[in-house]
Amino acid sequence: MAERPILHRDDPQKAPLVGHVKVTREDWLNVARDILVSDGVAEVKVLAIGERLGVSRSSFYWYFKSRKDLLNALLDDWEGRNTAVIEAHCALDAETITEAVCNFFRCFFDPELFDQGLDFAVREWSRRDGKVRKRIDLADSARISAITAMFERHGFTQYEADVRARILYFMQLGYHALDQAEPLRDRLARTEGYLLGFTGQPPRQSELEALFAFAREKARR
Structure with a gap:
């Protein structure tokens, strides 16, 4: 054989x-x-x-050591893949807040950066396990804190940065939770409006072009 x-x-x-x-x-x-x-x-x-x-x-x-050890390793792996990626992209240098949000968006155009399926699998797991629920809560808090700090670096007050961070983060997760089958061209066509809505500022054309090129390259893979 x-x-x-x-x-x-x-x-x-x-x-x-x-x-x-x-x-x-x-x-x-x-x-x-x-x-x-x-x-x-x-x-x-x-x-x-x-x-x-x-x-x-x-x-x-x-x-x-055991199945429990494997499950704990899976949770560590999830945090290292998804939470750490968002934190890193929010901390990237950016001249404007719209460029900074474009950096955040890149995580969700590239499944090798942010694994959406894994994120929602862990959330489903947390519905039945209180310890996993705590890990989810800590991860969400860390992600929102990273986005809030991103807004604060671009001159927003702590209150406004916190509110805008939550709007941006909850929208992004909700978008994927609804499993939108939106064509890429439609998604990109709305990006300028999304950026204006999330930041209150219009993006530069160069920022849009850089994000669009990134998204199209990932879509071809």
């Missing part, structure tokens, strides 16, 4: 693992994340992940 290849799911360019070569900790996490997003946390099981990877469950214990 032919050996079944085990793909590095994070990078299809990597050579597959075969036979009795142990998979990596990253492989276990990647498959666990896929299952979390597609099927929910109840289906994130050691045996099921091992079957997908084509290895025995004993491989799991090289990297994790």
